């Protein structure tokens with residue numbers, strides 16, 4: 001068996017069944033070995049950022065890593081932004097990065113670069129396999145590293161000759177470190193804080209954003225009077241009728257500050273203490289937590305937050321009934337298209353079990369509210385702020401959950417970072433409906449320009465924020481990659497086109513042209 005065959009078989013043994021790939025010459029033996037291991041599904045992406053974002057989405061929906069196959073340092077670099085998002089969301093992921101054959105390294109060939117340095121910026125585990133005899137054990141360790149709580153990125157660098165040389169053998173699965181339980185004394189201490197009678201917020205994120213964690217948190221809230229809030233961009237949140245509707249901490253600093261004003265105790269469950277995305281000129285604090293507020297930790301990322309919340313609910317609110325969202329849908333709106341109307345159409349029509357991928361940015365206004373009472377669904381957000389993850393995450397989510405509809409609410413500018421993802425939707429015939437929120441601008445940056453107090457005559461600066469001239473033709477772009485597409489300029493058209501897209505299998509794109517100010 002050659003190194004590549006042993007590697008892929010070992011990955012499959014360890015539960016890695018999908019590889020999002022963009023190969024090159026140094027990965028040819030890996031590619032060839034895929035024919036020997038049909039249990040590994042290989043999905044071709046036309047850019048490494050698509051592969052890494054897809055692995056991110058896949059991991060969020062399954063809790064298991066996908067592999068990526070990347071071509072040396074430049075391929076890894078192309079995948080970096082979405083690896084960053086995956087890291088911020090603590091998604092388990094295994095990168096296999098091809099490298100030159102060992103004998104070729106010292107020649108400084110054109111594709112030679114410092115892969116280890118690149119990998120180190122996002123990975124908790126980096127190793128270069130040094131011989132075919134090692135590669136399988138290395139792969140098993142990579143999977144264990146990626147899946148150890150709370151989930152992280154492992155990067156295995158694979159020299160071409162380690163792939164092609166014989167003498168390898170499959171390795172057994174390595175145990176991963178499970179999430180440790182929070183000590184009972186911590187739960188007791190937090191129960192004491194909740195009993196203080198002072199304004200308290202139970203701040204949720206990470207692993208607790210699933211039904212059991214949210215219901216336990218809602219029991220605590222009902223029994224003790226504390227408020228629930230979640231981090232602004234949870235990696236994956238289960239929502240909808242029958243589950244608690246937990247408000248997110250708003251993104252704009254002034255709104256985040258207002259949301260936490262008066263809070264005396266902030267209790268963290270699975271989330272880190274919040275900070276603003278950016279610092280701004282002037283004497284503005286970098287976080288929205290009031291000065292006289294004490295931050296307490298029930299569970300850290302990587303600890304078992306659901307178990308901690310369940311124990312807390314038993315202790316602090318044993319008889320409480322959680323407050324949950326009623327089944328309720330918005331009425332279908334009419335007339336010109338605004339972000340709120342797009343949200344209302346989605347809330348009115350999304351089927352049970354939808355995976356909602358939110359890279360709507362400024363067009364996400366109202367999406368939380370309009371979908372809170374919709375049938376149960378999952379919501380994936382942009383965890384690390386690096387735009388261009390929406391389309392790829394939807395790809396990964398659809399591969400992970402082939403029986404569930406995926407709806408991507410996608411800002412136009414962000415879609416262009418990884419627009420070629422559409423081609424993989426078509427090739428794999430995935431049930432993904434992409435709604436492009438077409439406002440013709442980098443609208444959020446218009447707000448940020450004002451917020452940072454930047455001055456200018458506005459004209460030249462405006463050119464860097466405007467996406468018109470030439471206008472992007474998303475219908476043609478989608479059709480050119482094999483995805484059926486249509487354009488909606490009114491709420492009625494959007495509703496009709498979304499209904500049709502959801503009824504037909506396979507991918508669809510709707511260009512929702514928003515009314516400009």
Ligand SMILES: Cc1ncc(C[n+]2csc(CCOP(=O)(O)OP(=O)(O)O)c2C)c(N)n1
Pocket residue numbers: 081360361362363385386387388411412413414415439441442443444445
């Ligand atoms: C990788 C990366 N590059 C650049 C940015 C900076 N950035 C933030 S928002 C944005 C534009 C977003 O425009 P669009 O996707 O059209 O959404 P809108 O603001 O119009 O709602 C840019 C370029 C970023 N966040 N990530």
